[in-house]
Amino acid sequence: MSARAPHYLDTAESVDGFLAGLTDVRALALDTEGASFHRFVDRIYLLQLSTAEREAVIDPLPIGTPARLGGLLEDPQVEVVLHDADYDLRLLHQDYGWRVTHLFDTRVAAQLLGIRAFGLAALLEQFFGIKLDKKHQRADWSMRPLTADMLDYAAQDTRFLLSLRDRLHEELVRKGRWHWAQEEFTRAEGTRWEPEVPDTSFLRLKGARDLTRRELARLRELVRWRDTIAAELDRATFRVAGNEVLLDLARTAPSSRDSLFSVKGFPRGMSEARAQEALQAIVRGNKVPDADLPRFPKAARWDREPDFDERVARLKAIRDAAAADLDLDPGVLCSRDRMEAVARRRPRHVDDLAELPELRRWQVEVLGPAFVKELAGSAADDSPYKPG
Structure with missing residues (x-):
């Protein structure tokens, strides 16, 4: 070597x-x-x-x-x-x-x-x-x-x-x-970037969900402002202005140069012209009609049964016991979103788990019988992985 x-x-x-x-x-x-x-x-x-x-x-x-x-x-x-x-x-x-x-x-x-x-x-x-x-x-x-x-x-x-x-x-x-x-x-092997819905990147910023819809409108305009500069300079976006700075601007909505530069983290070297563009972005966000304010897309709805969380907890106990026995990180063995998919499906047979695209075949092999037995009380094969 x-x-x-x-x-x-x-x-x-x-x-x-x-x-x-x-x-x-x-x-x-x-x-x-x-x-x-x-x-x-x-x-x-x-x-x-x-x-x-x-x-x-x-x-x-x-x-x-x-x-x-x-x-x-x-x-x-x-x-x-x-x-x-x-x-x-x-x-x-x-x-x-x-x-x-x-x-x-x-x-x-x-x-x-x-x-x-x-x-x-x-x-x-x-x-x-x-x-x-x-x-x-x-x-x-x-x-x-x-x-x-x-x-x-x-x-x-x-x-x-x-x-x-x-x-x-x-x-x-x-x-x-x-x-x-x-x-x-x-x-x-098929990993690739999926086409992005235009002008929605602001919704993925950490902390965006804590904003009001009016603040989201300002954030959208500020992200456009920041990303336009970054593209022109071919510079990483955080080197123009960090996400936390944009969130603070969206919340506080400064209306003057002095108040803009008083926001913690706003680049002190920003030119006057660029600073004015940031103020104009905030103004555009303020002018968006109430009916047109951005909102987060609604997640797929499903009827949340009263015992859903309890079912997931029982699956988690099985998963954790199996992970300890296999000396694996529990999240590697089976993530929470995959256990939630199993809990929603409420499989009666191990074969039912094959219908869940979230689950790997090897996860069904390791956890499937115990999951089915716990949720459906079926005649699935015994498994050593039982909640303590």
């Missing part, structure tokens, strides 16, 4: 030449570097990949889409190993339209083994005694040129992934949980 000097590839010819040598590869470790901490719209600024023999860092900025890499990632015969794959998969689809078809996520594998410290650095230290250097964790990967030190740091994220994959796979097989992981990986 000695370190290898990565190839830095920033021309179409060098990328094609490197990838052409991987035609027989059946396992590929991958990572991406974005710049969401610095830029308004995140994209892929580096692609790091390692095989058992070779290692490269691809710079897509000067070359565009490295199409041959997409062919590898979409080949079902090539296992693509990532750590905490969700965001990488979304970026790969957003930027290139690629969909990984044979995934191994080392973070998910570690969680299914009951490992609580499942960050990449923690796992590498646990399994191999390797300590990763984190000094470039917040680096701006959109900047050029990149230093040799930064490139080596980026390469660390894939350098040991294949060895880690082998150790985790071995443990999953030993514990009889490999099929759990396979189901999770298959579900994750």
